[in-house]
Amino acid sequence: MSIEVQHISKCFGAFQALHDVSLRVEEGELMALLGPSGSGKTSLLRIIAGLDSPEAHPDAKVMMNNENMIHTRAGNRKVGFVFQHYALFRHMTVFDNIAFGMRMRPKKERPSKKEMKDRVEQLLNLIQLENMGNRYPMQLSGGQRQRVALARALAIEPKVLLLDEPFGALDARVREDLRKWLRRLHKEIQITSLFVTHDQEEALELADRIVVMNEGRIEQIGTPDEVFHQPRTEFVMQFLGSVNLFHGRIERGEAVFGPWKVPGLLGKCPEGTAARLFVRPYDITVQPDQQEYEGTIAFIRRIQSAGPHVKMELEPESGERVIVEISHERHATLKPRVGEKVLVSLRNARVFTEDYTI
């Protein structure tokens, strides 16, 4: 089932959590709502689930399969919701937790005891907690609780799965394993899913498409490749991956940032417009200080070679310090030393001015 929201706003007192947000999740898609805390992503998820209601607006819509559900009770939306802190019923066993949704149905629609038992066992199988049906949530680990919460949401045979920071409360290793597991699970059951996360790595690894949110607005929607390689706004550029940021101005058609100049802005921006330049640490070329190379002169201030890449901190003759990442192979041929003079040039630099981007 596809999800589409239109013109959704939400206020909490004087704080506006969502500003007129519209979004579409295609059938069978696994989509991530990515943003810092307070960006409105959880509010949006809760509104889709029907746990919160948006501000009244004549065109505000929450559509599922092109049917407006904005006035439908949460329980009737066919939505499985997984809470950040699991929200398992603490006084019920794992079995009863999973069976809860089926037991709450009106008598006519309620499955028989046998059917319920089969369904719960099938789900316990799916989350690989076959023999844990009679445990209480207190007796489970965080990762197990999260899987029970997922099984409980799936038990009502939802058409849509919504997950609020599904791995937020788990430690790093469990997180990674559970992430892979969820990806495989989604491939298998192909349910339209939307999950909230503030962890860019999680979004990039799991999602088919990512919605980047900031201050109650959508900054960009796109595949992981699109949002990572073609960020449409400064926020997206900064939020996904580390960047070097330089402040500068437009001078005679060039954006000037200390030692660096980006040409090609003639006639497009008025003189003196403030501009910001972003460049990823691995998009910086470092060459030895020799005749045949070009670039800005900089001094190496720090080298950190432990890790997947070698990180260097460079200080140009004028201007702000730069963080550079090079491969270990490059490090081996370049053999940089702290204090050494090198030539630095930028690739794929992105310039943002008040209302113009190259």
Place this chain on the structure above:
Amino acid sequence: MFSSDYISRLSRLIFQVITLAFVSLFLILPLCVIISESFGGGLKAYLNAISHPDTLLALGLTFLAVIVTLPLNVLFGIVAAWALTKYEFRGKSLLSALIDLPFAVPPVIAGFILILYLGKHGVFGSLLEKFDLNIIFSTPAIVIATLFVTIPFVARELIPLMQEQGTEEEQAAVSLGASTLQTFFYVTLPNIKWALLYGIILTVARSMGEFGAVSVLSGHIRGKTVTLPLHIEILYNEYNFTAAFAVSSLLMLLALLTLIAKEFFFWKLNSGGSVHQVQEDTVPGDPAS
């Protein structure tokens, strides 16, 4: 010099002695005095005192006050705690303050306030007279006074627990298709049952023992509107010590029973009733098909 182990053992001993002294001084000794005094006139005098029609009437009125007060307070307590902890609404802090009012107002003053409202010359006096309702100095007065004084007990017991538990489980229930009533009976109520029972015990204890407000509002008319505590006071003022202590022993017995019940529920409330054995996180493999 003393070792720290010696000091900790010494301080533990001191605390044990203080605790024992307290329990003896305020529980065991008074109990002994009451029992010995009540049997001072022999078993027959004791039985006479507690089977006197006035005593039986006071006992009956006390029970009546408890029986009427309790369900109303439980209902109010649950509704108020539910509203205060699970919803946001205007006047929330006002409701919270209102619940605490009986704690802040001395019971005697509470009695006077109620007389101001319900008395013959009170605010609603003429209205009550029109319908020929006589509340002050009659049985309803006892119930109203008791109700007013014990209003906070259930709510105050539930609110911190429900606040701590939050609303996530209720939201989960709603998202799984449960109706409001189903959510309350299958999710909220089981989570608060021990605190609720504890609140009930406190309400019962207080309803039985309430003196000030009931005394003012009921007019303590002998043989008509006298509850156990009032009856004891009357007997005592008449220098009828044996009877006063005999009736006290009755009230004390009820108090002891509630104290035991309270301790039991308190223990249940804190133990949570389950063994907390946390599993190590295991790595899930392929999703089974």
